Amino acid sequence: MAAAITLGSGASLGPEGPAVELGMNLSRWVSRSIMAPNQPNARLLLACGAAAGVAAGFAAPLAGVFFALEIVQANLSALDQTAAPRPTTTTTPPLTATRNTGAILVSSVVAALVCHALLGHHAVLHLPTYVMSATPLLELPVMVGMGVVSGGVAFVFQQAIATSRSLFQRKWGRLSIPKLAQPVVGGLISGLLGVAFPAIMFGGWSTLNALLANQAMPTTGLLTLLAVKLGATAVAAGSGLVGGTFAPSLFLGGMVGAAYANLLGLVSSRWVVSLPAYTLVGAATVLAAVFGAPLTASLLVLELTQHNAVGGAILPLLASCGVASGVCHALQAKQAARKALATSTTIAS
Known part of the structure; x- marks a missing residue:
């Protein structure tokens, strides 16, 4: 509601921030409600939520995937390095593993498709011509x-x-x-x-x-x-x-x-x-x-x-x-x- 009022009033901010926060909060709730605390998949769910937020905010699923891998991954990795080490019996696969990347891609595409179905599909930036130098x-x-x-x-x-x-x-x-x-x-x-x-x-x-x-x-x-x-x-x-x-x-x-x-x-x-x-x-x-x-x-x-x-x-x-x-x-x-x-x-x- 706060984001809707802020953005609807014309404030000089964008929709992707609330969308990413909403996606990550929803992922955090799913992680805490369905999965055990501190389970490795919780990090993956946060990345999926962030990717879905960007994809829905701009109808840009590929940018959502790379946002999760390029920004969210770095922040979560930094948090893991600063946290106290915990004994583990299994090795956690990196966020960029094939399985995890596929999950992020699916969540991003689904978010973009839902946004397309509800709001329609159109280019935000209209570019009639694009000419670069001949050299x-x-x-x-x-x-x-x-x-x-x-x-x-x-x-x-x-x-x-x-x-x-x-x-x-x-x-x-x-x-x-x-x-x-x-x-x-x-x-x-x-x-x-x-x-x-x-x-x-x-x-x-x-x-x-x-x-x-x-x-x-x-x-x-x-x-x-x-x-x-x-x-x-x-x-x-x-x-x-x-x-x-x-x-x-x-x-x-x-x-x-x-x-x-x-x-x-x-x-x-x-x-x-x-x-x-x-x-x-x-x-x-x-x-x-x-x-x-x-x-x-x-x-x-x-x-x-x-x-x-x-x-x-x-x-x-x-x-x-x-x-x-x-x-x-x-x-x-x-x-x-x-x-x-x-x-x-x-x-x-």
């Missing part, structure tokens, strides 16, 4: 450069959400925002930003579809939407409103890609720049960097567009997503090292 080897380093920019934007996005959450929970002297009032304040700020910039409301799909239809926008307008959407999403997520950041990440990436294409056109008039191509790849790169999941992001944009021609750009798409994810991870590691150094210096003094 892919020349296009590849340019796309990689966009990946570097997208990685930086993703890092700023993550920090903005963390800062927003900290500000909402912070005590200002004797004053503080009550926990129950935090979503109200966040919704008010998001609503005011939405009134001033209607394009940032909901998922922002209409703006992305306009760019994919080769409807150019000025660079200043793109950068303004990028900044406002980033701020609105950070406020919404930090205040406790219920929603995900998949869809906002796609929007931010689309703005980055379109602005990057405009700047390339200014650098050289001989360079043939495809606005739809850079918008689509940009959307994937920021998503890949935010979640550290280049394969999931690449497959998601392919499934969202349902355009066969996009498959021809899979190499620059994967390369750009990989670079963006690496840049964001490097910035995170550098910041963590800086915080650790500051903490040790404070303790020593």
